[in-house]
Amino acid sequence: MTEEQSHPIRAVALDVDGTLAGTDHKVSPRAIAALSALERAGVAVIIVTGRTVGATRRIVAEAGLRTPFIACTGAVIEDPATGERLREQALDPDLVQRILEVAQARDLVATLWTPEAMYAEERDANIELLEALNDERVRLGPLAPVLEWPVVKIIVAAEPERLDAAADELREELPELVRSLDTFLETAIEGDGKAGALRLVLDRLGIPPEACAGAGDADTDAEWLEMVGLPVAVENARPSVHAVSERVIGHHADDAVAGFLEELLARRREELGDPMA
Numbered sequence: 001m002t003e004e005q006s007h008p009i010r011a012v013a014l015d016v017d018g019t020l021a022g023t024d025h026k027v028s029p030r031a032i033a034a035l036s037a038l039e040r041a042g043v044a045v046i047i048v049t050g051r052t053v054g055a056t057r058r059i060v061a062e063a064g065l066r067t068p069f070i071a072c073t074g075a076v077i078e079d080p081a082t083g084e085r086l087r088e089q090a091l092d093p094d095l096v097q098r099i100l101e102v103a104q105a106r107d108l109v110a111t112l113w114t115p116e117a118m119y120a121e122e123r124d125a126n127i128e129l130l131e132a133l134n135d136e137r138v139r140l141g142p143l144a145p146v147l148e149w150p151v152v153k154i155i156v157a158a159e160p161e162r163l164d165a166a167a168d169e170l171r172e173e174l175p176e177l178v179r180s181l182d183t184f185l186e187t188a189i190e191g192d193g194k195a196g197a198l199r200l201v202l203d204r205l206g207i208p209p210e211a212c213a214g215a216g217d218a219d220t221d222a223e224w225l226e227m228v229g230l231p232v233a234v235e236n237a238r239p240s241v242h243a244v245s246e247r248v249i250g251h252h253a254d255d256a257v258a259g260f261l262e263e264l265l266a267r268r269r270e271e272l273g274d275p276m277a
Contacts (some may be wrong), residue, residue: 008271009230009264011044011067011205011212013198014257016051016059017133017181018217019234023253025133027059034261035063041268044205046070046212048194050153050180050220053078053115055134068204073180073188073220074197075152076115086204087197088115090150091187095176099187100143102173103156106166111138112146113153119146126157126183156185179219179238188220195224213264215249215257216241232260 014020021027027035039045047069049056056071057080066081077087096112103110111120111130118138120127127138160182163170170177170185178188188194202209210229216222217233222240225231233245234252242248250256 009043009211009213009267011046011202011207012038012261012264013046013048013212013214013224013228015216015218015221016047016049018236018252019215020257021252022255027062028255028258030255031258031261032063034258034265035065038261038265038268039063039065039067041265041272043264043268044207046198046201048198048214048224050186052113052118052134052136054136058135068201070194070197070201072113072115072153073186074193074195077197077201087200088150088152089192090152091154093147096147096151096154099154099156099174099177109157110143111155111157112143112151113155114146114149115152119143129183130155154187157183159183181218186220193223194220195227198224199227215260217252
């Protein structure tokens with residue numbers, strides 16, 4: 001029996017951008033159908049994403065999921081069955097100020113996130129990408145008033161070449177920022193973030209991490225993937241994700257995660273002894 005077969009999968013955790021979603025930033029009908037069927041078959045489906053709460057709600061609602069979801073890179077957990085906000089973790093105001101100062105000094109674009117909206121001083125290509133990913137408008141204007149509200153996430157953006165060149169210095173200055181997409185660094189607190197949020201959801205469900213499968217692509221996914229029983233990297237994943245994964249599937253552009261979910265569904269149906277379960 002392989003390690004993958006030794007633990008029946010009772011939950012699957014999934015990143016969205018670069019993983020579950022395609023290059024058009026959308027979750028395909030095939031993937032939506034697989035998500036829905038898996039949960040109906042008794043496998044808890046946990047969306048673990050950096051997207052906004054509203055964007056995550058829409059995916060969960062389309063698939064008819066009832067398992068708590070994780071948004072804003074772990075800062076928010078919400079139960080779609082009850083609408084209850086299970087977690088809302090604001091960043092330390094001093095950290096927010098420090099990130100803004102470093103971003104300004106390096107001429108990087110900063111976007112502040114509250115639980116309900118995204119804010120930036122002006123629109124550029126990075127802001128347009130955020131709007132496309134979340135299907136939501138970024139609110140434009142001075143950031144100072146936003147600092148009076150709970151800020152749950154910050155994205156700092158620049159061209160990939162600039163982030164690559166400054167990676168070591170930024171990591172030393174701001175270890176709280178982790179690479180997500182090629183153009184984005186975002187807040188992800190080590191030991192917390194997506195990993196801490198996933199632990200909370202699994203504990204709530206009574207499912208041990210070794211009975212959870214997961215798929216991701218970004219540095220923000222590496223920590224939580226390392227703790228699950230079956231960590232999976234998409235082909236396009238960053239090196240940190242490949243390093244902790246037991247299996248590599250195809251590219252997110254080819255809907256590889258949908259195929260992986262269909263495999264999990266087939267295995268679950270075999271466990272149930274009913275091919276139409």
